[in-house]
Amino acid sequence: xxxxxxxxxxxxxxxxxxxxxxxxxxxxxxxxxxxxxxxxxxxxxxxxxxxxxxxxxxxxxxxxxxxxxxxxxxxxxxxxxxxxxxxxxxxxxxxxxxxxxxxxxxxxxxxxxxxxxxxxxxxxxxxxxxxxxxxxxxxxxxxxxxxxxxxxxxxxxxxxxxxxxxxxxxxxxxxxxxxxxxxxxxxxxxxxxxxxxxxxxxxxxxxxxxxxxxxxxxxxxxxxxxxxxxxxxxxxxxxxxxxxxxxx
Ligand SMILES: [Zn+2]
Numbered sequence: 001x002x003x004x005x006x007x008x009x010x011x012x013x014x015x016x017x018x019x020x021x022x023x024x025x026x027x028x029x030x031x032x033x034x035x036x037x038x039x040x041x042x043x044x045x046x047x048x049x050x051x052x053x054x055x056x057x058x059x060x061x062x063x064x065x066x067x068x069x070x071x072x073x074x075x076x077x078x079x080x081x082x083x084x085x086x087x088x089x090x091x092x093x094x095x096x097x098x099x100x101x102x103x104x105x106x107x108x109x110x111x112x113x114x115x116x117x118x119x120x121x122x123x124x125x126x127x128x129x130x131x132x133x134x135x136x137x138x139x140x141x142x143x144x145x146x147x148x149x150x151x152x153x154x155x156x157x158x159x160x161x162x163x164x165x166x167x168x169x170x171x172x173x174x175x176x177x178x179x180x181x182x183x184x185x186x187x188x189x190x191x192x193x194x195x196x197x198x199x200x201x202x203x204x205x206x207x208x209x210x211x212x213x214x215x216x217x218x219x220x221x222x223x224x225x226x227x228x229x230x231x232x233x234x235x236x237x238x239x240x241x242x243x244x245x246x247x248x
Pocket of ligand 1: 169170171172173174239242243244245246
């Protein structure tokens with residue numbers, strides 16, 4: 001680390017749980033973020049600011065006026081740009097130190113398998129079950145930790161799947177193929193800071209995986225009720241019939 005980096009990350013390096021060693025792990029880490037919307041914005045911004053060395057951004061959507069109420073990585077003058085291009089500008093302005101890779105094509109199983117190779121953590125910030133299931137299957141196959149978030153209306157969810165541990169439940173253990181309810185904010189609405197609450201926690205869990213301090217919430221599902229600022233914690237059970245994580 002050079003003097004500029006020591007200064008930039010000094011408030012983190014001061015923490016006994018991070019220290020120089022932890023900061024170096026962050027600087028050499030590679031994290032794939034699926035979706036650069038309401039959740040992906042704070043995830044990407046906090047991970048960039050914290051010094052995660054390589055962020056891979058995947059989204060094929062463009063910035064729309066109706067996104068700006070909550071998708072804080074984007075700005076009014078970038079309406080019409082791709083979300084990854086807009087987010088990359090925000091992140092490089094925050095921290096020119098980090099490398100950013102952009103993916104703008106839709107992610108099918110083959111593309112995912114390629115993009116996921118060599119990544120330390122995958123952060124799912126997308127808004128549809130098709131992508132969530134594909135991302136989960138790719139993470140289970142490659143044994144890569146998955147940090148999953150969701151936010152809709154006034155409710156948020158956070159779950160972490162440590163796919164390195166074959167006893168850990170996967171996302172598919174939690175939801176089956178019948179889970180086709182429309183979960184988009186376009187159809188249901190969402191309160192602006194709710195995505196910040198869930199996205200910030202996704203960034204926190206990701207940093208814990210990379211640095212290896214404390215304990216992630218792997219094996220649990222946290223449900224947040226923004227109306228009363230209340231959390232519920234549910235234990236995730238591995239589904240013995242799960243077609244994704246049970247075949248090995
Ligand atoms: Zn499973």
